[in-house]
Amino acid sequence: MTNTSGDAYPLADTMTTTVAAQDGATVLTVAGEVDLATAPALENAIDAILSGKPAALIIDLTAVSFLASAGMATLVAAHQRAGATTAIAVVAEGPATSRQLKMTSLDQVFALHSTLEAALAALRQR
Numbered sequence: 181m182t183n184t185s186g187d188a189y190p191l192a193d194t195m196t197t198t199v200a201a202q203d204g205a206t207v208l209t210v211a212g213e214v215d216l217a218t219a220p221a222l223e224n225a226i227d228a229i230l231s232g233k234p235a236a237l238i239i240d241l242t243a244v245s246f247l248a249s250a251g252m253a254t255l256v257a258a259h260q261r262a263g264a265t266t267a268i269a270v271v272a273e274g275p276a277t278s279r280q281l282k283m284t285s286l287d288q289v290f291a292l293h294s295t296l297e298a299a300l301a302a303l304r305q306r
Contacts (some may be wrong), residue, residue: 215250233265
């Protein structure tokens with residue numbers, strides 16, 4: 181399933197999301213820019229996944245080139261909505277994503293991994 185935010189936000193076509201199941205987890209792969217214009221589409225994608233109450237959700241930001249505060253707020257909100265039902269892990273590596281998450285101490289809010297493989301391994305050990 182690929183979703184772009186082009187419907188409600190005509191200028192916001194710089195982000196795509198793809199959902200797949202892998203090793204018992206739902207993986208949401210995000211590509212492009214996550215900013216004020218595209219964050220609502222990311223939030224909708226996360227909400228759709230969480231409504232199915234998966235055991236684990238991995239949000240893979242490896243292909244994200246820009247992560248604004250609106251995107252970080254969306255990640256925090258997702259973590260809060262998931263509660264105890266769904267374990268959430270975030271994959272982020274590099275200056276565009278992991279640096280911001282660490283600078284804002286969000287790596288203390290949810291599990292932050294540098295690769296999808298590391299996130300899957302950590303979830304298997306739960």
